[in-house]
Amino acid sequence: MNSPALNRPAILALEDGSIFHGTAIGADGRTSGEVVFNTAMTGYQEILTDLSYTRQIVTLTYPHIGNTGINAEDVESDGIAAAGLVIRDLPLIASNFRSEQSLSDYLKSRNVLGIADIDTRRLTRILRDKGAQNGAILAGSEAEGDDAVERALAAAREFPGLKGMDLAKEVSCRQAYEWSEAEWVLGQGNVDATGSERPFHVVVYDYGVKYNILRMLASRGCRLSVVPAQTPAAEVLAKNPDGILLANGPGDPKPCDYAIQAIREILETEVPVFGICLGHQLLALAAGAKTVKMNHGHHGANHPVQDLDSGRVMITSQNHGFAVDEASLPSNVRAIHRSLFDGTLQGIELTDRAAFSFQGHPEASPGPRDVSPLFDRFVEMMKARR
Numbered sequence: 001m002n003s004p005a006l007n008r009p010a011i012l013a014l015e016d017g018s019i020f021h022g023t024a025i026g027a028d029g030r031t032s033g034e035v036v037f038n039t040a041m042t043g044y045q046e047i048l049t050d051l052s053y054t055r056q057i058v059t060l061t062y063p064h065i066g067n068t069g070i071n072a073e074d075v076e077s078d079g080i081a082a083a084g085l086v087i088r089d090l091p092l093i094a095s096n097f098r099s100e101q102s103l104s105d106y107l108k109s110r111n112v113l114g115i116a117d118i119d120t121r122r123l124t125r126i127l128r129d130k131g132a133q134n135g136a137i138l139a140g141s142e143a144e145g146d147d148a149v150e151r152a153l154a155a156a157r158e159f160p161g162l163k164g165m166d167l168a169k170e171v172s173c174r175q176a177y178e179w180s181e182a183e184w185v186l187g188q189g190n191v192d193a194t195g196s197e198r199p200f201h202v203v204v205y206d207y208g209v210k211y212n213i214l215r216m217l218a219s220r221g222c223r224l225s226v227v228p229a230q231t232p233a234a235e236v237l238a239k240n241p242d243g244i245l246l247a248n249g250p251g252d253p254k255p256c257d258y259a260i261q262a263i264r265e266i267l268e269t270e271v272p273v274f275g276i277c278l279g280h281q282l283l284a285l286a287a288g289a290k291t292v293k294m295n296h297g298h299h300g301a302n303h304p305v306q307d308l309d310s311g312r313v314m315i316t317s318q319n320h321g322f323a324v325d326e327a328s329l330p331s332n333v334r335a336i337h338r339s340l341f342d343g344t345l346q347g348i349e350l351t352d353r354a355a356f357s358f359q360g361h362p363e364a365s366p367g368p369r370d371v372s373p374l375f376d377r378f379v380e381m382m383k384a385r386r
């Protein structure tokens with residue numbers, strides 16, 4: 001342990017009045033958001049950089065976080081998206097041949113707050129039993145003084161909550177760009193250096209896209225045009241895509257009327273569509289279904305999901321707090337996947353159209369890669385249309 005004199009205090013407060021005292025491991029200051037727990041044993045870097053965690057404070061149930069440090073290759077976006085990190089124990093040593101920076105230095109360099117030495121089991125029980133809650137972290141001098149707990153509670157209760165919050169358009173890229181995996185590996189930006197044509201041209205609606213979705217498509221030979229969330233359908237269709245991918249993203253899908261409208265227009269054409277997580281929810285809304293806020297959502301890397309056609313069970317990565325209500329599916333939409341944890345809907349396909357979507361993360365590879373064949377299904381759809 002650090003000597004107590006070097007420790008900076010931090011406080012985590014939940015809207016229900018729960019207070020946790022711990023040690024600051026990131027930037028000083030204050031942050032608020034919805035507090036959610038993730039049960040994955042690996043992948044803290046992918047979790048922190050996943051834009052779907054925007055305005056969420058994440059606690060990890062695995063107790064030792066930071067062991068393998070931080071590297072430049074495993075990021076899912078260019079920055080840390082999560083509003084804060086809550087952990088049990090920060091190991092003193094980060095050890096991995098790819099490690100370039102400690103977790104603590106990474107948080108500080110990105111001005112993100114983190115709190116360690118927290119009883120994350122107690123915290124998780126509260127979130128599981130009462131549901132995801134709004135919360136706040138105060139760190140460093142902000143966490144000092146007799147009124148610090150009061151201020152932390154006030155900050156937790158000031159957060160308006162994610163319900164009704166449209167964040168996709170905020171985190172989306174500002175301008176359209178091209179992506180290919182080779183350029184990513186070389187780190188030369190998004191312009192195709194070789195000028196080589198990729199067989200399938202996929203337009204990706206960026207609602208907060210995880211880089212691994214782009215890598216998975218690029219590795220299957222797709223040329224990718226990534227477009228801002230608010231791009232009208234006509235502009236996307238004018239690019240003459242072979243397929244359209246609706247990406248993951250933060251916040252509530254319901255207020256994203258620009259996306260729902262664009263998807264409706266796209267569904268009037270024959271272009272194959274694949275939706276992932278927020279993209280799945282938006283496809284369902286465009287098709288006429290409803291979405292709901294879940295109690296504490298799904299955030300982890302070992303969630304069993306059943307393929308309803310084959311009966312096969314897949315071990316999946318999950319990160320969502322909203323879900324499509326299966327009872328609301330119109331007659332031309334079929335349920336194709338279901339969670340074996342709580343029976344919630346995990347995948348749909350349109351019966352009259354080459355369009356399907358998945359609630360979990362087929363691009364994630366925390367070990368199991370059971371869901372990655374969904375990318376092959378998308379490629380097959382594009383092939384069939386040609």
Ligand SMILES: NC(=O)CC[C@H](N)C(=O)O
Binds near residue numbers: 250252278
């Ligand atoms: N990972 C995602 O795309 C999350 C979708 C949505 N923001 C939810 O929480 O349900």
